[in-house]
Amino acid sequence: MGACLHPTPEMGPFSVEARRESFYLNAASAVLLITAKGEEPRCQWRIADTHAAALVAALDQVMAHPSFAEHDHDPEDGHQVRRRDGWLDVDGVGYPYQDPEYAAVELEYRHVRALRAALLNVSDSEPKWLHWIDDPLVDRARHRLQAHRLQATTGQLATDEQGSSYLPTSGTCGCGDKWAGKGWDPVAYGYAQHMLGVQRQAHDELAPA
Template identity: 30%
Template sequence: MGAANRAPYAIGDGGLPDTTTVYLRCPCCAVLAVPLGLVYAPGDVGGISPDHVVEMTCGVCGADSVTTAAAIVAREAARVCARCRLSLAVPAAADEVVCPGCELHQRGPATLADPQRAAAVDRVRTANLAAVRARLRALRQIPEEESADELPCYMDDPLVDRRSHRLALHHDPDASASTGRRLQFGVCSCGEWVTPSWDTGAIFAAYDQHMSEVQTSVHEQARGGGLVPPDA
């Protein structure tokens, strides 16, 4: 219990950290938020080991970075979730926060207090989403016989975090052995599995739908506070 009290994040069942309470500043875009992806070594008494590196994927700019547990920012401020009204402990300098209860991504204290900062964060996010969509559009034009090594794979684990709103595509070694080519299977953040096939249109459609849901979720509270125009 002592280790949990000292940690700058919440620790849940089994001594594992609640990743919705782990706040890191991205070295690439300088946004302080809960990472989209987090890879860490468990500590001896639970939580995140301070003796190993922590790998993070920024949910705003999409960059992958390596940091340490010492960089996790303490949650010394409080705010109320815009959706479920749960009281949240968050860093005072957070640009974006996540509600552990309803999982809504929403403005943090820093962007609520500074509209220019909020606009800057939105520009970075929009540029990242545009780049990802451009990549997916380009992949649609690649002939199937040339696309085996070109499809994106964002995660090594086929279990996709529903909060991530990312698409994971994976090679199927069993199918490869029997057919002589590398088939793919995928899963969207909505939880729908895509069977091994080169017909990835359904995956792309689901990806676009959920990326739109992410943008709506992130801006929901900002629109209510007048930081983003209603038609944005």
């Protein structure tokens, strides 16, 4: 079993279930269409070109998850993406599932970087930059994330909407910005949005006046 991550607004119709070595990309079957099941672990699937930015945002959420960092040591290019008649057709490594209402593709973390780059290359999604993890303009050393779960002995318990107490997870960027919440999602989302801002500022500083 994996952990269902809370979708960000930018992810639109997609959601992610993170596992240890892979993750499920989920959506309604009308959004994520399984077009062919080849010999495992290969399959073909497609999304509307208008959903490309949302799919990139879903992959960004995956890249912010701790399991991605654990299995990103040997990235591979396992997908081909083609744009045709308003659709993006993806042919690559994956384990598909589809019923009349729901569809999912299980993907490995080592294929995420190449899939994200391929989507940006063939779609109209913006920005066209590398992911901030790979962008040489982003000062990763200055903006390194330190995350930890606050201890009960500090008395810093929080209460969720149902009135249950929990130990918040907190994160601090090297520049001083902080985030906290229930589980890893709020910290990862806050940090990812922060790093997008850092990346945007770095590119703006190089833009012609």
